[in-house]
Amino acid sequence: MSALNGIRGILFDLDGVFFVGNQMIPGADALIAQLKQKRVPCRYLTNTTTHTRAEIASKLQGMGLPILADEIISTPSAALSYLRHQAYRTCHLLVADSVKQEFEGFPTDDINPDVVVIGDIGDAWNYQLLNKVFLMLKKGAHLIALHKNKFWQTEDGLRMDIGAFVTGLEYVTDIQAVVIGKPSQAFFQMAVEQLNLPASEVLMVGDDIDADVGGAQRAGFKAALVRTGKYREEYAASSRVRPDWIFDSVAALTQLI
Secondary structure: OHHHOOOOEEEEEOEOOOEEOOEEOOOHHHHHHHHHHOOOOEEEEEOOOOOOHHHHHHHHHHOOOOOOHHHEEEHHHHHHHHHHHOOOOOEEEEOOHHHHHHHOOOOEOOOOOOEEEEOOOHHHOOHHHHHHHHHHHHOOOEEEEOOOOOEEEEOOEEEEOOHHHHHHHHHHHOOOOEEOOOOOHHHHHHHHHHHOOOHHHEEEEEOOHHHHHHHHHHOOOEEEEEOOOOOOHHHHHHOOOOOOEEEOOHHHHHHOO
């Protein structure tokens, strides 16, 4: 991949890069086929916390994107590793019901947990639930956020993400959440270890200039921004983050590898 200045492996965001809603980004399937044909090491990083890796892979394959569950690195799987590493005894999970199976076997406590894990729970957010978590944290529970995204792209436009709820809980408790997903440097490091390449030889491709591009650059990667998904020209222009490359879509990479 000489056109990409010594890049030997690639990390990709998924939502907004390869698809939006249930619609594949045009040309994304051809890129994956080319990457597999040329045996370019790749992993797919997602902050999505509403589906398991198997469910995500099934959706992608249904759209014609041949990505395997083992190639996906998700925040729930990374969070479980973190919980075990930190030797927490119990947790309270605020995640989608299907994602709870990713934490199967880890003890839960809905009254006085060691740690609260926050993911995407859609319309379940309300004042009563936030206050319940607030009281858990005031009693000493730690706070883990599977990500802290500001917003995300749907087929109907931008939607607020869980970062606002996490930030609100931090504000009222004076507790800083441990963020597992992008832009956490530990999350990027987990991915690059699977590629068995130095960070300097890996490219991160995403539609989020903060979490994808900025997070990857702080972790020592090169990073490319795509003008699809949540990308907004005004927002990107006002950011202090400067991508190493900007592409109209992920399909542009087919000309460079």
